[in-house]
Amino acid sequence: MSMLTDSNQIIISTHNLNKKFGGIVAAKDVNLSVNTGEFRCLIGPNGAGKSTLFSLLCGIERADSGEIRILNKEVTKLKPFQRIKLGLGLKFQTNRAFQSLSIKDNLSISNNKIQVMDNEIAEERYQLALSEFKLKSEGAKLARELPHNMLQWLEITMILASFPKIVLLDEPTAGMSVEETLFTGSVLKRLNATGLTIIVVEHDMQFVKDVANKITVLHEGEIFSEGTAEEVSNSEEVKNIYLGRD
Amino acid sequence: MKHLLNLIDGDKDIGRGNKFWAGFFLVLICFFLYPTFVSSFRASNTAFYLLNIPMGFGLCLIWGYCGILSFGHVAYYGLAGYAYGIIAGNLLGNSWGPILGVLGGLVVCTIISGIFGYFVFYSRIQKWIIPILTLVFTLLLETFFVQTSGYQWRVGRVLLGGFNGMTNIPFFQIGTFEFEGYSFYYYCLVIVLVLFFGLRILVNSKFGQIVIGIREDELRTEMLGYDIRFLQCVTFIISANLAGISGLLYVQWGNYITPSQMGILQAALPVIWCAVGGRNSFIAVIFATIVLNWLSFTLSSQGNQYALVIIGTLLVITMVFFPRGIVVMIFEKMQKIR
Numbered sequence: 001m002s003m004l005t006d007s008n009q010i011i012i013s014t015h016n017l018n019k020k021f022g023g024i025v026a027a028k029d030v031n032l033s034v035n036t037g038e039f040r041c042l043i044g045p046n047g048a049g050k051s052t053l054f055s056l057l058c059g060i061e062r063a064d065s066g067e068i069r070i071l072n073k074e075v076t077k078l079k080p081f082q083r084i085k086l087g088l089g090l091k092f093q094t095n096r097a098f099q100s101l102s103i104k105d106n107l108s109i110s111n112n113k114i115q116v117m118d119n120e121i122a123e124e125r126y127q128l129a130l131s132e133f134k135l136k137s138e139g140a141k142l143a144r145e146l147p148h149n150m151l152q153w154l155e156i157t158m159i160l161a162s163f164p165k166i167v168l169l170d171e172p173t174a175g176m177s178v179e180e181t182l183f184t185g186s187v188l189k190r191l192n193a194t195g196l197t198i199i200v201v202e203h204d205m206q207f208v209k210d211v212a213n214k215i216t217v218l219h220e221g222e223i224f225s226e227g228t229a230e231e232v233s234n235s236e237e238v239k240n241i242y243l244g245r246d
Numbered sequence: 247m248k249h250l251l252n253l254i255d256g257d258k259d260i261g262r263g264n265k266f267w268a269g270f271f272l273v274l275i276c277f278f279l280y281p282t283f284v285s286s287f288r289a290s291n292t293a294f295y296l297l298n299i300p301m302g303f304g305l306c307l308i309w310g311y312c313g314i315l316s317f318g319h320v321a322y323y324g325l326a327g328y329a330y331g332i333i334a335g336n337l338l339g340n341s342w343g344p345i346l347g348v349l350g351g352l353v354v355c356t357i358i359s360g361i362f363g364y365f366v367f368y369s370r371i372q373k374w375i376i377p378i379l380t381l382v383f384t385l386l387l388e389t390f391f392v393q394t395s396g397y398q399w400r401v402g403r404v405l406l407g408g409f410n411g412m413t414n415i416p417f418f419q420i421g422t423f424e425f426e427g428y429s430f431y432y433y434c435l436v437i438v439l440v441l442f443f444g445l446r447i448l449v450n451s452k453f454g455q456i457v458i459g460i461r462e463d464e465l466r467t468e469m470l471g472y473d474i475r476f477l478q479c480v481t482f483i484i485s486a487n488l489a490g491i492s493g494l495l496y497v498q499w500g501n502y503i504t505p506s507q508m509g510i511l512q513a514a515l516p517v518i519w520c521a522v523g524g525r526n527s528f529i530a531v532i533f534a535t536i537v538l539n540w541l542s543f544t545l546s547s548q549g550n551q552y553a554l555v556i557i558g559t560l561l562v563i564t565m566v567f568f569p570r571g572i573v574v575m576i577f578e579k580m581q582k583i584r
Contacts, residue, residue: 058469084471092469098462108452109459112471162470 010072011036011197012057012088012166017066019049019056019221026052028221030066034166039192040199041208043232044218045242050201051093053218054168058090059083070166087165091172093201097143097154104139110158122163125191129157132187149180156184166197173207185211209233217241254443256450258311258458260527260577270529277435286427290499295539296434297495298519300441302531304488305516310525311449312481313461314373318380319489319516321387324508325358326351326490327497328391328406331415335404344418344498351494352487359486363479370475384508391505411504418498425498434495438532441488445528448484457481489516511554518557522564524571533573 013033019026026049034040042050055061057068059080068076070086084090098106107130130136133153138146143154152172159167172188173181185207192198192211202208208215209229217225217232219241225232232238255262261270281289301323309315330347337343362383366376395408406412417424418433425433448454459467460474468474497503506512515538523534538557545553568575 060465060469079473081468081471081473084469090469092466096463096466098459098466100462101458105455105458109455109467110470158470 009036010034011038011070012199013069014053014057015067015069017053017056017068018064019052019061020064025049025221026061027056027063027066030218030221030223032216032223034197034199036165036197037192037195038197039189039211039213040197041212041215042199042201042218043203043205043208043215044224047220048218049221050218051170052221054090054170054199054201057083057168058088084162084164087163089159089162089164089167091152091155091159091167091169093170093174095148095151095155097151097158099144100142102140102142103135103146103154106143106154106158107135107161110161112162119163121194122160125194125196126157126160126163128190128194129153129160129187132190133157148175149177149184152176153184156188160191164196166199167191169198169200171201171203173202173204181207182210205233250447253447253450256446258449258454259446259529260524260574261529274439278432281428281431289428289431290426291543293431293434294499294543295536296431296438297499298492298516298539299438299532299535300495301489301492301516302519302523302535303441303445303528304485304492305520306525306528306531307445307449307457307488308482308485309517309520310527311454311461312457312478312485314478314482315377315517316380316482316485317377317513317517318382318384319486320508320512321380321384322355322359322486322489323493323496323512324384324387324391324503324505326355326493327415327503327507328412329354330494330497331412331503332401332404334416335412335414336402338416341419341421344416345420347416348418348494351490355487355490356483359483360479363482363486367475367478367482381510381513384513385510388505388508391508407504409505411502411506412497413502415497415501415503417501418494430499434499437491437495441491442528442532449528453477515557518561520571521561522572524574526570527574527577530571530573530577534571 010033014030017027017030030053032053042053044050052061056063059075059078059082063076066076067074070083070088073086075083075086098109101109133150133156135154135157138150143151146154152174156169156172173184176184181204188198188200189211200211212229215227215229215232216223217238224241225235225238227235255267280292284292301319305316305319329351330344333350334343334347337346366379371379391406392409394406395410397405399406399408404412417426417430419425423429449457456467456472456477459470459472460477464474493507496507519535519538520531522538524530538560542553542557545556564572
């Protein structure tokens with residue numbers, strides 16, 4: 001598979017992003033920037049604002065203030081589908097494959113080919129997921145008949161079917177066994193190796209250490225720390241917030 | 247051509263494969279031969295059952311496939327009928343009048359449903375409110391047309407007619423040939439057939455798949471990069487036009503229209519046809535519309551005052567025991583036995 005070469009170019013970024021739900025601060029002055037081809041993991045305790053940040057990036061929630069840029073284009077006021085068309089793909093925290101439709105239909109609906117460039121490589125990524133997650137042979141099966149791990153893989157593949165440039169995965173391995181988690185990580189790493197930018201929200205630290213180029217730690221809506229897996233796991237402050245120590 | 251045939255034979259409606267189509271065409275031949283065995287009057291009565299099918303299709307598309315229940319599709323039925331009456335009535339004697347009336351009726355449906363759909367879908371109104379809004383809209387139209395009695399409510403030389411409605415609406419004609427009796431029956435049959443195949447193609451196409459995706463999960467579909475508000479609006483306009491086609495056929499059949507055609511009793515009927523037959527299937531809607539209209543017509547013509555009560559009871563029984571529709575569930579049982 002060919003490699004994408006324009007790394008070190010910021011593909012998605014936020015500037016002083018803020019969001020409050022009543023008195024709850026979900027995002028506070030979030031300045032996040034992710035480079036092309038990066039595998040970024042967002043971690044943090046429950047309620048840290050990880051999923052909200054995904055919702056803000058995709059436009060499901062509107063930011064109170066701040067700016068979001070995708071591929072150097074200001075998208076803060078764009079509707080969700082307009083942002084997706086720029087090359088974004090989102091896997092929700094709760095699986096949202098179309099339960100009453102077949103795998104084939106799920107993938108066919110998702111096949112939106114929103115990306116006009118790099119179609120060949122995007123097709124390769126899609127085919128890779130399709131064969132690795134063994135979805136091709138199960139095409140006629142209804143999504144609701146699939147076991148949990150297959151459903152998660154189906155939703156990941158659905159996103160790849162739309163030929164995105166950036167993939168946001170909210171807890172892609174939730175509810176999976178250790179083997180399935182390892183396998184999912186290895187496939188995602190292979191997809192990332194083709195130049196696909198992947199941002200993942202995860203709680204499984206072993207998975208995060210295995211796959212991430214860089215980790216962002218969120219705490220109470222703020223970016224608390226950023227660094228490599230080693231830097232973050234050695235940080236006493238990060239350990240404190242995870243363990244609830246002052 | 248092969249692609250189109252594959253779409254017609256797609257899995258988004260019940261009935262696929264050679265056996266189904268053999269049976270379908272056998273029944274179709276019976277429908278084509280039917281007028282040779284009955285009087286022109288009876289053929290015309292049967293045409294009344296057929297002319298309601300497009301409205302059933304419209305509701306099937308918006309409710310069964312897109313997941314939005316419209317309780318006021320008769321609004322477009324009535325609007326198209328009135329628009330046809332006004333245009334064709336004013337062009338009486340001109341052979342182009344009825345054709346322009348048809349076009350005018352569809353344009354009115356498109357504009358009104360487009361405006362209504364825009365406000366409903368782009369303002370992100372919750373789904374459960376839409377049946378109420380659509381019903382209120384049709385009742386408003388009914389109320390408006392009821393008070394249009396008197397000579398001041400005249401468009402050109404056509405009177406709207408208030409409660410008594412608009413009368414003397416011309417038949418549909420092409421050149422000098424007027425469609426009535428037998429020819430009107432065939433005219434309705436061909437329209438139903440064309441719409442049936444067209445809609446099978448539509449729901450099995452990419453557009454249909456996305457519409458089904460919207461029904462299943464709006465946010466998921468939007469997050470795949472689709473402008474779901476626009477697609478809901480387009481689907482609503484198509485379905486409103488289908489109801490409009492029924493309205494056009496109705497006024498061409500009976501040569502009159504009254505505001506009661508947009509009333510609450512009429513509004514409930516297409517919902518009953520779809521629910522009893524199966525709202526996810528055009529073939530089920532054809533079956534249910536013909537049978538229920540025949541049942542209603544037969545009961546009413548025999549002096550039974552409880553026709554609507556009986557039809558309503560059938561709806562309740564269906565919803566309790568056959569939630570996906572009687573025709574659909576019978577069809578599924580037959581497939582399992584096979």
